[in-house]
Amino acid sequence: MTILACFTDTPEGRSAVRRAVEEAGRLDSDVLIANIDTDRRELSLAELDIDPAALSSGGRTVAVLPPSSVIHDAADLVLQTEQERKIALIVLGLRRRSRVGKLILGSHAQRILLDAGCPVLTVKAN
Amino acid sequence: MLDSAMAALASLADPALLLMLLVGVVAGLVMGLIPGLGGTGAVAILLPITFGMEPAPALALLIGALAVVHTSDTVSAVLLGAPGSASASVTMLDGYSMARKGQAKRALSLAFLSSMAGGIIGAVGLTLAIPLARPLVLSFASPELFMLTVLGVALAAVLSRGNVVKGLVAGLMGLLLGMVGTSPTTAEERFTFGSLFLGDGLSLVAVALGIFGLAEIASRASQRRGENAPVKVTGGWGSGIREWLTHWSQVLRGSLIGIWAGVLPGVGATAGTWLAYGQAVATAKDKRQFGKGDPRGIVGPESANNSVEAGDLIPTLLFGIPGGVPSAMLLGMLLTYGIQPGPSIITDHLDLMYLIVWSFAIASVLGALFCFLTVRPLASLTKVPFAVLASGLVAIMLLGSFQEGGQLGDLWVMVLLGIAGWVLKSTGFPRAPFLIGFVLAIPLERYYFLTDSLYNGFEWMLRPGTMVFLAILVLPILWNIFKWIRARRRLDRDDDPQHENAVDAESPLKNSTWSLATALVVILIFAGSLVISSGFSPEARLVPQLVGWGGLIMGLALLGQEIVIRRRAGQLQAAMPVQVAAEAAASSSVVMGSPGSAHAVGSTGATGSAYTGSTSAGPITSAGTGTGSRRTAGAVATAVPSAESIASDAPVNGQTSAGQGPGWTKEAGFAFKTFGWMAGFLILIGILGYLVAVMIFVPAFLLIVARAKTKTTIIYTAVLYVVLLALPTLLPIDLPQGWLSQLVG
Structure with missing residues (x-):
């Protein structure tokens, strides 16, 4: 069983990663972290200030999803990963976006919520 | 309207016209296979051949090539995993994986059929655009046309991939270059430095082939080895064809997206x-x-890249605003025939419009058919290393740009612009706005003065059409300011345009000393243009001054950006190995001594000297940029897994190795060496004449630069010589005569 955490370099994104690790401890599952921020760089576990030891003591792992050269849209990336790796839960940070903003720029969160085949847990910035 | 469409189809039954279309299709397919040429290269190389022809066969030839370039570029993407053009790299993602599973035929048949359908749907879109846009276009007067030209350059600058400031700078540079020559309003000479040759303005073919063709050759000539052995063409055609039919909706959607992207x-x-x-x-x-x-990953994109070329033609033909680089050249060609694209083409030359439509559709079908029949030979052609192709391409491109004016000066302009194009490409400037600006410079000025003399003051701005265009121009600027303010408050993290500055495979020298120097040169050029243009009469002065001021402001903004990036990078990598600096210094001094690299600099002398200057200053500023870690995946079209991207990804986390650092890289050295070779070739042409020069240049380049086998070299040179000897009798082409043969004659 794996939990997919959607990271962005924002309070919401960090909060999502933190919550995903908590959930993993509770549900006894692995954590996979996808960087869906605009830069899509490869994350290092060190910068996420999470403690992999807490999980690995139970035989569980924390991993980072390598950047994809194929898929550029954040929502598609999350959905593809979900289908491919049989993800049990997606944890996602939410933030407010105006109607106009959503009209023009769309909303990744909405697409993930509607199209995902597994439960999605959304968290706010605190 | 239907009459003229049918009449155009009937005219294509003329064997001469059909033959031209066939020649165009074959040429387009071959050029699609050569990496880096694409539609731009195809039109630029074929354009000179059409100079002696009537408009109809000339258009059939060019459209035939343009329509199929994106059909054959798939072959190498699918079979080798090395895309023939940047757009085929998308097809590679799924096509190459499919081919490796032994389903190459399935992938190729999907791709060819989608390309064909994309071309046909694009042609249909072009047809439908004519009656739709007709009333609109006919209501346009000079104010709207003026606004359209401004919009054409501005949109090209803003929408091109990458940094907006760089796009605007490129567009303004193009405008400035386009103004070299005689002013359309006062007939006085501008920026000619007293030269009679520059008085006619620069030749479009020379500019396009320089900025795109030669620059591409220089940046790829270091590829001495051909690609790896291609995947075997296995699997069945039938399954692919049947499968393609089930994805018809993807074909339709892909084509429509392509048309829109083209417009x-x-x-x-x-x-x-x-x-x-x-x-x-x-x-x-x-x-x-x-x-x-x-x-689905093959069908959609393959339909799109063919319909893009048709979509490009819509604004080109109906409004006179090129939608892309190949169509900018087509526009230039139509102008030389006295056909003014825009409203008048609809009233006076509707037959030509439909001829283009039909040629496009027929060429798409023929192209797909040829590809099906000749996959194997096409695949083996892709094994030829680029360095071997380069020598022949240089000879052909130089011959091509000689045709327009018959002057050797055009060839020098071409090589100089080749250097400029290479610098622009490597430092991440989009080059499309440059060429679009170059083509639109004179129309822009002409429409402005027409407007100015027909209307009192700024009355023309109140025309509804003008106001709509003004809104299209201004709203994105306001939107960007709004976004910038929000980004400041860090509310809109994921809309932050930071990733535009990331280094990518196409532009390895971004954020380096090179781009800093480029910004400085840009400022110098625009400041110089301001100084020079202040001596013109008020009417001839207005537009150059506006462009000069705009360019100066943009140049300063660019410089500011570069400095900010540099400072940030400096903080990231305070500790920088001293050894790198030393090696950079060593390599730069070596290059200064190498023949022809820094000497091939004439009127853009400022450019060349600034670069050599900046490289020798390299050690001070060559601290790495650290953006290597900020990978390529962010920007849309950059995830091309190539040797270059590996090279640019290598200096991750501050470990900049010498040769890949931002100073004088190996690639830069090679590019300048190639330009040196081109300059040497030009000198040979000037002295000995074209044919003799080819006999010396091609084998020398093959043996020394490409390191080809002796046998290959002899056969290659002999074939090229025979072709060039036969060419003037087949086509209306002049070979440049040298100083010696003139002496004898």
Whole structure:
């Protein structure tokens, strides 16, 4: 069983990663972290200030999803990963976006919520 | 309207016209296979051949080539995993994976059929655009046309991939270059430095072939080895063809996206195909197979990249605003025939419009058919190393740009612009706005003065059409300011345009000393143009001064950006190995001594000397940029897994190795060496004449630079010589005569 955490370099994104690790401890599952921020760089576990030891003591792992050269849209990336790796839960940070903003720029969160085949847990910035 | 459409179809039954179309299709297919040429190269190389022809066969030839370039570029992407053009890199994602599974025929048949359908749907779109746009176009007067030209350059600059400031700088530089020559209003000479040769303005073919063709050759000539052995063409054609039919909706969607991407100036085939791919992924229920051989990942993008070229033609023909680089050249060609694209083409030359439409559709079908029949030979052609192709291409391109004016000066302009194009490409400037600006410079000025003399003051701005265009121009600027303010408050993290500054495969010298120097040179050029243009009469002065001021402001903004990036990078990598600096210094001094590298600098002397200057200053500023860690995946069309991208990804986390650092890189050295070779070739042409010069240049380049086998060299040179000898009798082409033969004659 794996939990997919959607990271962005924002309070919401960090909060999502933190919550995903908590959930993993509770549900006894692995954590996979996808960087869906605009830069899509490869994350290092060190910068996420999470403690992999807490999980690995139970035989569980924390991993980072390598950047994809194929898929550029954040929502598609999350959905593809979900289908491919049989993800049990997606944890996602939410933030407010105006109607106009959503009209023009769309909303990744909405697409993930509607199209995902597994439960999605959304968290706010605190 | 139907009459003229049918009449155009009937005219294509003329064997001479049909033959031209066939020649165009074959040429386009071959050029699609050569990496880096694409539609731009195809039109630029074929354009000179058409100079002696009537408009109809000339258009059939060019459209035939343009329509099929994106059909054959798939072959190398699918069989080798090395895309023939940037837009085919999208097809590679799924096509190459499919081919490796032994389903090459399935992938290729999907791709060819989609290309064909994309071309046909594009042609249909072009046809439908004529009656739709006709009333609109006919209501346009000079104020609207003026606004359209401004919009054409501005949109190309803003919508091109990458940094907006760089796009605007490139567009303004193009405008400035386009103004070299005689002013359209006062007939006085501008920026000619007293030269009679520059008085006619620069030749479009020379500019396009320089900025795109030669620059591409220089940046790729270091590829001495051919690609790896291609995947075997296995599998069945039938299954692919049947499967293609089930994906008809993807074909339709991809084509429509392509047409739309084509209509927007500056959004070319590359962006269009990525949009189509993104669309295919987004609408697919099951996304698991994308990147691993999903047919939908081939069908959508392949339809899009062919229909982009048709979409490009819509604004080109109806408004006179080129939607892309190949159509900018087509526009230039129509102008030389006295056919003014825009409202008048609809009233006076509707037959030519429909001829273009039919040629496009027929060429698409023929192109796909040829590809099906000749996959094997096409695949083996892709094994030829680029360095070997380069020598022949240089000879042909130089011959091509000689045709327009018959002057050797055009060839020097071409090589100089080749250097400029290479610098622009390497430092991440989009080059499409440059060429679009170059083509639109004179129309822009002419429409402005027409408007100015017909209307009192700024009355023309109140015309509804003008106001709409003004809104299109201004609203994105306001939107960007709004976004910038929000980004300041860090509310809009994921809309932050930071990733535009990331280094990518196409532009390895971004954020380096090179781009800093480029910014400085840009400022110098625009400041110089301001100084020079202040001596013109008030009417001839207005537009150059406006462009000069705009360019100066943009140049300063660019410099500011570069300095900010540099400072940030400096903080990231305070500790920088001293050894790198030393090696950079050593390599730069070596290059200064190498023949012809820094000497091939004439009127853009400022450019060349600034670079050599900046490289010798390299050690001080060559601290790495650290953006290597900020990978390529962010920007839309950059995830091309190539040797270059590996090279640019290598200096991750501050470990900049010498040779890949931002100073004088190995690639830069090679590019300048190639330009040195080109300059040497030109000198030979000047002294000995073209044919003799080819006999010396081609074998020398093959043996020394490309390191080809002696046997290959002899055969290659002999074939090229025979072809060049036969060419003037087949086509209306002049070979440059040398100083010696003139002496004898």
